[in-house]
Amino acid sequence: MGARRPARREFLKTGAALAGGLTLGAAAPALGQAPAQPPMIRGERDGEIGYGARSKHVTSARIPHGGRPSPDAFGLTFHVATPLQDSVGVITPSSLHYFATTRGAFLPDIDPRQHTLLIHGLVDRPLTFTVDDVKRLPSVTRLHFIECAGNRASRRAKTVQETHGMTSNAEWTGVLLSTLLKECGLKGSATWFVAEGAEEVKGASSMPIAKAMDDCIVAYAMNGEPVRPQNGFPLRLMVPGFEGIFHTKWLQRIKLVDRYYMNYNDFGHLDQDHKVAALDYQIGPKSVITFPSGEQRLPGKGFYEISGLAWSGGGAIAQVEVSVDGGKKWHKAEFRGTPQRMAHCRFAYAWNWDGNETEIMSRCVDDVGQAQPTREQIAKYWNRPYDQTFSVPGLDNSIQPWRIASDGSVTNGLA
Amino acid sequence: MGSRSLLPIAFTLLMGVPALAQGPTYGIGRTPTAEEIRARDISIGPTGEELPPGKGSAREGAIAYRTKGCAGCHGAAGIDGSAPILKSRNPTNPNVWARGRILPLRAPFATTVWDYINRGMPLNREGTLTPDEVYALTAYLLFINGVIPEDQVLDQQSLPQVKMPLGDNYASLPDWKPRTPRLKGYPY
Numbered sequence: 001m002g003a004r005r006p007a008r009r010e011f012l013k014t015g016a017a018l019a020g021g022l023t024l025g026a027a028a029p030a031l032g033q034a035p036a037q038p039p040m041i042r043g044e045r046d047g048e049i050g051y052g053a054r055s056k057h058v059t060s061a062r063i064p065h066g067g068r069p070s071p072d073a074f075g076l077t078f079h080v081a082t083p084l085q086d087s088v089g090v091i092t093p094s095s096l097h098y099f100a101t102t103r104g105a106f107l108p109d110i111d112p113r114q115h116t117l118l119i120h121g122l123v124d125r126p127l128t129f130t131v132d133d134v135k136r137l138p139s140v141t142r143l144h145f146i147e148c149a150g151n152r153a154s155r156r157a158k159t160v161q162e163t164h165g166m167t168s169n170a171e172w173t174g175v176l177l178s179t180l181l182k183e184c185g186l187k188g189s190a191t192w193f194v195a196e197g198a199e200e201v202k203g204a205s206s207m208p209i210a211k212a213m214d215d216c217i218v219a220y221a222m223n224g225e226p227v228r229p230q231n232g233f234p235l236r237l238m239v240p241g242f243e244g245i246f247h248t249k250w251l252q253r254i255k256l257v258d259r260y261y262m263n264y265n266d267f268g269h270l271d272q273d274h275k276v277a278a279l280d281y282q283i284g285p286k287s288v289i290t291f292p293s294g295e296q297r298l299p300g301k302g303f304y305e306i307s308g309l310a311w312s313g314g315g316a317i318a319q320v321e322v323s324v325d326g327g328k329k330w331h332k333a334e335f336r337g338t339p340q341r342m343a344h345c346r347f348a349y350a351w352n353w354d355g356n357e358t359e360i361m362s363r364c365v366d367d368v369g370q371a372q373p374t375r376e377q378i379a380k381y382w383n384r385p386y387d388q389t390f391s392v393p394g395l396d397n398s399i400q401p402w403r404i405a406s407d408g409s410v411t412n413g414l415a
Numbered sequence: 416m417g418s419r420s421l422l423p424i425a426f427t428l429l430m431g432v433p434a435l436a437q438g439p440t441y442g443i444g445r446t447p448t449a450e451e452i453r454a455r456d457i458s459i460g461p462t463g464e465e466l467p468p469g470k471g472s473a474r475e476g477a478i479a480y481r482t483k484g485c486a487g488c489h490g491a492a493g494i495d496g497s498a499p500i501l502k503s504r505n506p507t508n509p510n511v512w513a514r515g516r517i518l519p520l521r522a523p524f525a526t527t528v529w530d531y532i533n534r535g536m537p538l539n540r541e542g543t544l545t546p547d548e549v550y551a552l553t554a555y556l557l558f559i560n561g562v563i564p565e566d567q568v569l570d571q572q573s574l575p576q577v578k579m580p581l582g583d584n585y586a587s588l589p590d591w592k593p594r595t596p597r598l599k600g601y602p603y
Contacts, residue, residue, distance in 0.1 A: 262461060
C-alpha cells in the first residue's frame with residue numbers, strides 16, 4: 001500500500017482528479033505531503049447499518065442543568081441541556097434536544113398500540129384517538145423551538161450550554177389540535193383546555209382556547225422520525241412559542257373547560273403581579289451568540305464568522321444585530337436560511353478580530369415589534385436597582401455578553 | 416379498530432353541502448363511554464364537579480401523612496424535609512403571598528390541593544391513594560395552615576366550599592391573541 005502512494009501523488013499532481021472529485025480521504029494538498037490514509041470503519045458496528053451513529057470523534061453531549069444530577073440516585077431524570085456551543089444550522093439533533101421533567105421523573109415506556117388520546121369536556125362529541133387515528137388526519141410539518149422557563153442567564157454559568165441550553169429546535173410533524181377539536185365539535189362555552197400527560201404525575205396545564213385553535217400541534221414525529229421518549233413518545237402537544245412546560249409530553253387527554261382550571265402545573269404559574277404573570281407564558285424575543293462563546297478559545301487574531309441563534313414566542317425573527325465592542329456599535333447580522341415563526345433562526349456576522357480584549361453580544365427584534373433588552377433596560381422598566389441581585393421578572397430574554405480576552409479565551413460577560 | 420358510525424359522513428354526502436357545520440369532517444376516532452371518561456378524568460376544577468365520592472378530616476389525614484410516607488420527604492411537621500415545605504414559617508403575615516410558596520396556603524381553590532395530591536403524590540407511588548386518603552390529606556394540610564378546623568370533614572360537597580386565604584388575590588391572565596406582544600406597553 002505504502003509503495004503505491006508516490007504513484008498516487010503523481011496522479012494527483014496531474015490535476016486529473018480535480019475534475020472528478022472522487023478521491024476519498026485525499027482532499028489533500030496536491031503538492032507536498034499528503035495526509036496518511038485514515039483507518040476505516042469496517043463492517044457493522046453495534047447495529048450502525050440499521051441505524052447510523054456519529055463519528056467516535058464527535059463527542060458533543062447534553063449535560064444536567066442547574067447542578068442537579070440526571071439521572072439522580074433514584075434513577076429519576078431532571079433537566080438536561082443542549083450543547084448549543086457545538087450547534088450549526090437550526091435543527092437540534094433529537095439525541096441532543098433538551099428535556100425537562102416537572103420534578104424529576106421516570107421516562108414512560110409507552111406501547112403506541114396501547115396509547116390513546118381522549119378529548120372530552122365541553123365538546124359535542126367526546127372522542128378517543130389511537131396514534132394510528134391521529135396519523136390518518138391531515139398533517140402539518142413545522143420548525144418550532146421549545147424553551148424551558150429555567151433557561152436564565154447567570155453569573156455563575158460558564159458556557160452557552162449552561163446559560164441557554166434549555167432550548168432546542170426541531171422539525172415537528174403532527175395534526176393541528178384545531179383539526180381534532182373541530183372533529184369533536186367545540187361548544188361555545190369552551191374557553192380553556194387542560195392538556196395532560198401519561199407520566200407518573202400526570203402533568204397537566206391549562207391553556208386558552210385561542211391558542212388551541214391557532215397553531216397547537218399534536219405531534220407524532222420530530223426530525224423525521226417518531227418523537228423520542230424523552231420528548232413525549234408517542235404524542236406530544238406542541239404549543240409554539242409558549243414556555244416549555246405547556247408542550248405536554250406523552251399526551252393522553254385534553255379536556256375542554258370554561259375557565260382556568262388551576263390544575264397541577266397551573267399552581268406553579270400563579271403570580272401576584274399581572275405583568276409578571278403575562279410574561280410567564282409566551283417566550284420573548286431572544287438571541288445568543290453560540291460561537292465564539294464561553295470557554296471556547298480563539299487561536300489568534302483574524303477572521304471569524306460569529307454565529308448564533310435567535311427566536312421568539314411571538315412570531316418570526318425580523319432582525320438580529322451583533323456588537324463586537326461591548327454594545328457601543330451594532331451591526332446587522334445575516335440570516336442563514338429564512339426565519340420561521342416560533343423557531344430558532346441562525347444568524348452570522350463576519351468579524352475580523354484585532355486581538356484586543358473586547359465583548360461581543362447579539363440582540364434581536366421579532367415581527368410583532370418586540371425587542372430583546374439588556375438586563376439594565378429590564379431593571380429600568382421594573383424600576384429596580386440594577387445590581388448583582390437583579391433577577392429578570394418572567395422569562396429571561398436578556399442580552400448575553402461574551403468577554404474575549406487578548407489570549408483569545410472567551411468567558412461569561414455577566415461574571 | 417374503533418370507528419364510529421359512518422352515518423354522519425353518509426348524511427353529509429347526501430346533503431351534498433357542508434350542512435353540518437358542527438359535524439365531524441373525517442369520521443376518525445371512537446366515541447368513549449361515559450364510564451371511560453369518568454375513569455380517566457382526574458382534572459378537578461374549581462367547582463369540584465369531577466370529585467369522586469369519599470370523605471376525610473385532618474384527624475385521618477394526620478395518620479395518612481405518616482403511613483403514606485409524606486413525612487419522609489416533607490418532614491414530620493411539614494417544614495423540615497427535603498421536599499417543598501407544606502406549612503408556613505411565617506403564618507401570621509397578613510399578606511398571604513409573604514407566607515411562602517406553599518400549596519395548601521397559596522392555592523386559590525381547595526380543589527387545586529386535591530388535584531395535586533391525587534396526581535402527583537406520594538413520590539414513586541403516584542395514583543395509589545384512595546379518594547378518602549386524598550380528602551383526609553387535603554384536610555390535614557389545610558388544618559396545619561389554619562385554613563379549616565381539625566374536625567372539619569371534606570367531601571364532594573364541602574371541599575369546593577372551603578374559603579382559601581388567597582381568595583382572588585392573584586393575577587389573572589391577559590386574553591391571549593396570536594401575533595401580539597405578550598404584554599401591552601412592554602417593549603421587550
